[in-house]
Amino acid sequence: MLKIKRVPTxxxxxxxxxxxDESVGCGRNCLGACCINGARLPLYACKKxxxxxxxxxxxxxxxxxxxxxxxxEWEDRFQRGxxxxxxTACETKVIPGKYGFxxxxxxxxxxxxxxxxxRVDKVLQSFDANKFxxxxxxxxxxxxxxxxxxxxxxxxxPCMPLDAENxxxxxxxxxxxxxxxxxxxxxxxxxxxxxxxxxKSLLLALHMAVEAANPYFRLGYNSLGxxxxxxxxxxxxxxxxxxxPLEKAPSRKMTTTVKGVKISELMNYPVRSLLFxxxxxxxxxxxxxxxxxxxxxxxxxxxxILISDCGRQIFLMPQCYAEKQALGEVSxxxxxxxxxxxxxxxxxxxxxxxxxxxxxxxxxxxxRLLAEASxxxxxxxxxxxxxxxxxxxxxxxxxxxTIVQKQNPSGSVTRRATEAMEVRSRTxxxxxxxxxxxxxxxxxxxxx
Numbered sequence: 001m002l003k004i005k006r007v008p009t010x011x012x013x014x015x016x017x018x019x020x021d022e023s024v025g026c027g028r029n030c031l032g033a034c035c036i037n038g039a040r041l042p043l044y045a046c047k048k049x050x051x052x053x054x055x056x057x058x059x060x061x062x063x064x065x066x067x068x069x070x071x072x073e074w075e076d077r078f079q080r081g082x083x084x085x086x087x088t089a090c091e092t093k094v095i096p097g098k099y100g101f102x103x104x105x106x107x108x109x110x111x112x113x114x115x116x117x118x119r120v121d122k123v124l125q126s127f128d129a130n131k132f133x134x135x136x137x138x139x140x141x142x143x144x145x146x147x148x149x150x151x152x153x154x155x156x157x158p159c160m161p162l163d164a165e166n167x168x169x170x171x172x173x174x175x176x177x178x179x180x181x182x183x184x185x186x187x188x189x190x191x192x193x194x195x196x197x198x199x200k201s202l203l204l205a206l207h208m209a210v211e212a213a214n215p216y217f218r219l220g221y222n223s224l225g226x227x228x229x230x231x232x233x234x235x236x237x238x239x240x241x242x243x244x245p246l247e248k249a250p251s252r253k254m255t256t257t258v259k260g261v262k263i264s265e266l267m268n269y270p271v272r273s274l275l276f277x278x279x280x281x282x283x284x285x286x287x288x289x290x291x292x293x294x295x296x297x298x299x300x301x302x303x304x305i306l307i308s309d310c311g312r313q314i315f316l317m318p319q320c321y322a323e324k325q326a327l328g329e330v331s332x333x334x335x336x337x338x339x340x341x342x343x344x345x346x347x348x349x350x351x352x353x354x355x356x357x358x359x360x361x362x363x364x365x366x367x368r369l370l371a372e373a374s375x376x377x378x379x380x381x382x383x384x385x386x387x388x389x390x391x392x393x394x395x396x397x398x399x400x401x402t403i404v405q406k407q408n409p410s411g412s413v414t415r416r417a418t419e420a421m422e423v424r425s426r427t428x429x430x431x432x433x434x435x436x437x438x439x440x441x442x443x444x445x446x447x448x
Contacts, residue, residue, distance in 0.1 A: 028136075028138060029138050029139045029140065030135060030136055030137065030138060030139070031134065031135040031136070031137065031139065031142075031162075031189060031190065032135050032136070033164070035139070036162055036164050036190070037164075038161075039139055039161070039162040040159050040160060040161055040162065041139075041142055041143075041144055041145050041159075041160060041162055041168075041170070042069070042143075042144040042145065042156065042157065042158050042159065042160065043144065043145040043146075043147070043155075043156070043157040043160040043168075044066060044069060044144050044145065044146050044147075044154070044155075044156055045146075045147050045148070045149035045150075045154065045155040045156070045157075046066075046146070046147070046148055046149055046154060046207050046208070046210075046211040047149055047151070047152050047153055047154050047211070048148065048149055048150060048151055048152055064212075064213065064214065065154065065156070066211050066212055067212060067214060067217070067239075069143070069144060069156075070143065070171065070181060070183060071181050071239075073143040073144065074143065074173060074180075074181050074182075074183060077140070077141065077143075077173050080140070082140060082141060082173060082175060083173070083175050083176075083177060084175050084176050085176075087106070087177040087178065087179060087180060087182070088180060090104050090105055090106045091104070091105040091358065092104045092105075093361070094242070095350075095361050095362060095363055095366060096362075096363070097362070097363030098363065099245035099248060099249070099348065099363060100242070100243075100245060100248070100348075101245050101348045101349075101350055101361075101363055101366040102240070102242070102244075102348060102349045102350065103350045103352055103358055103361040103366075104178070104179075104349065104350065104351050104352065104358075105352055105355060105358035106178070106351050106352065106353065107353060107354070107355065119224075120224070120225055120322045120326075121225060121322065121323070121326065122224065122225065122300065123196075123223050123224050123225045123226075123296070123297050123300050123301065123302055124194070124196055124224070124297055124298070124300070125194060125195075125224055125231055126194060127192050127193065127194040127231060127232065128231065129192065131231065132230060133192065133230065133231070133232040134172070134184075134186050134189055134230070134232050134234065135189065135190065135192065135232075137172065141172050141173050141175065142170050142171070142172045143170075143171045143172060143173065143183065144170070144171055145160060145162070145168045145169065145170050145171075146169050146170065146171050146185065146204075146208060147168070147169055147204075148203075148204060148207045154211075164190055167188040167189060167190035167191045168188070168189065168190070169185065169186065169187045169188055169189065169204055170185075170186050170189050171183050171184065171185055171186075172184045172186060174236060177238070178238065178344055178349070178351055179238040179239070179240055179349075180238070180239070181238050181239050182236065182237070182238040183236070183237050183238065184234045184235065184236055184237075185204070185205055185208055185219065185234065185235040185236075185237060186232070186233065186234045187200065187201040187204050187205075187233055187234075187235075188200075188201075188233075192232065193232070193233040194231050194232065194233065195222075195223065195224050195228045195230065195231045195232060195233055195234070196223070196224075196233065196297050197221065197223075197290060197293040197294065197297065197305075198290065198294075199286065199287055199290040201233055201235075202286050202289060202290045202293070202305075203282075203283060203286040203287075203290075205219050205221070205235045205307060206282060206285070206286050206307060206311045206314075207282075207311075208237070209307045209308075209310060209311035210282065210310055210311035212310065213310055214239070214310065215243075215308075215309050215310055216239050216240055216241050216242075217237065217238075217239050217310075218237065218238070218240070218244070218306055218307060218308050218347075219235045219236065219237040219306075219307040220235065220236045220237070220304065220305065220306050220307070220342075220343035220344060220347070221235050221236070221304065221305040221343060222236075222304050222342045222343050223293075223296070223297065223302050223303050223304070224302070225300075225302030225322050225323075226302035226303055226304050226319050226321075226322070226342065226343075227304075227321075227322070227340045227341070227342035228342075235307075236343070236344075240349065244306070244308070244347040244348045244349065245269075245347070245348030246266070246269065246273070246306060246308075246315055246346065246347040246348050247308055247309070247313070247347075249266045249267065249268060249269040250266070250267045250268060250403055250404060251264035251265060251266050251267060251275050251403070251404050252264055252265050252267050252403045252404070253404065254274075254384070255388060255393050256278075256393070257279075257284075257288055257391060257392065257393045258392065258393065259279055259280055259284040259287075259288065260278050260279050260280045260284060261276055261277070261278055261279040261284055261285055261288040262276070262277045262278045263275070263276055263288075263388075263393075264277070264404070265384075266315075267403060270366075270367045270368075270370035270371040270374060271317050271319065271341075271346050271370050271371070271373055271374040272317075272318075272374050272375055272377070272380040273315055273316065273317040273346075274292075274315070274316045274317075274384070274387075275313060275314070275315055275316075276288060276289050276292075276313070276314045276315075276316065277312060277313050277314075282311065285314065288391055289305070289314045289316060291390055291391045292316060292387045292390065292391060293305070293316070294390075295386065295387055295390045296318060296383075296387075299386075301318050301383065302318070302319055302320070302322065302323075303316060303317060303318045303319060304316075304317045304319060304342060304343040304346055305317070305343065306343055306346075306347050315347070317343075317346050318375055318380070318383055319341070319346070319373040319374065319375070320373065320374075320375055320379075321340070321341050321372055321373035324372060330372050331368075331372065333368075334368065334369050334372050337352065337353070337354065337357050337369065338353050338354070339351065339352060339353065339357075339369060341369065341370055341372070341373040345369075345370065346370060346373060348366075350366050350369075
């Protein structure tokens with residue numbers, strides 16, 4: 001039987017100095033130079049981690065402070081009506097089949113989401129201040145600042161100035177959410193970095209995954225050309241109380257780098273993908289994936305990233321859906337769904353825009369759609385060979401050849417997911433909220 005324990009939530013709303021002159025700035029309370037002076041926001045500095053992200057699983061604290069902070073602040077913005085639609089009203093179900101694809105009917109997202117304002121055939125494009133970017137959002141959309149600390153202790157400051165001279169990394173709501181608690185991690189927001197991976201930003205995202213210490217919290221990244229819609233560097237993240245199909249796919253080890261990072265190829269999954277694990281330190285893992293991403297960017301190969309299992313696994317999925325779409329090579333049936341396979345769809349969370357697609361959702365249909373995004377087997381091998389060359393290791397696929405059946409992040413996750421779906425059918429709560437209390441703003445509730 002599902003048991004839920006409520007825990008208190010830390011809610012800190014320090015969006016600006018209450019005594020500040022309301023007439024100062026452009027009137028939109030944005031992150032631009034016109035409004036940034038005097039702005040304040042909580043600061044969460046995570047503990048410094050020297051151990052590998054692939055080491056022993058962290059001990060769960062009695063109160064998950066970061067999760068409570070994220071969800072408490074997100075719920076506050078939800079109550080204030082800052083989202084474009086109510087994601088908690090979207091229907092969600094698990095599609096019957098081997099992998100358990102998750103289908104969501106979200107008819108409003110493509111109508112109310114900000115439009116793409118750049119070319120979809122170039123992975124690297126310059127930042128354009130005239131187009132929408134995160135310096136133009138209202139400060140009320142920001143939740144807190146996030147940074148890697150200098151020691152082994154978490155530090156939290158409830159009211160810290162936003163330092164324009166030392167650009168902060170911030171966590172903000174996604175105003176067009178896919179799930180409850182959907183947030184954005186925006187590295188060095190005031191530096192106005194374009195949507196391209198660099199070593200520092202990926203390491204910061206990995207820090208957040210490790211700090212969350214919950215296998216149901218994942219971070220995703222979409223490059224330009226792989227359905228990123230904003231050309232301003234950002235990651236996405238949310239909680240989903242069950243494993244993604246991508247996480248359950250078996251893998252075959254291909255090689256191990258000199259820094260101990262194991263690289264595997266996913267088997268029997270519609271999108272050909274690489275899985276990175278291990279390393280002698282978290283930075284080893286992050287740097288190896290960053291090197292691979294920089295290569296893909298420089299060679300105009302769109303890709304998606306999923307950071308999973310509390311930072312111990314990073315999936316890299318090069319894709320070609322937009323290219324095939326432009327060439328008229330995507331089947332009409334798939335095009336009619338209007339689904340753009342970005343990181344969450346490729347991971348197995350299918351965000352559907354039409355009720356007919358939701359009602360007729362099947363594993364076969366999900367597989368057919370995602371397969372359109374995959375590189376061909378020949379092209380995938382070519383890209384892998386070049387990636388291995390860049391990161392300084394050989395492709396040992398012929399020697400290794402071991403297929404590993406993927407295990408669930410938690411031994412009882414399948415049972416929990418089944419219980420979660422049963423509860424959802426009775427309560428109408430979003431799937432991601434099922435690991436929380438009946439009142440999600442009370443914070444994360446641990447499964448017992």
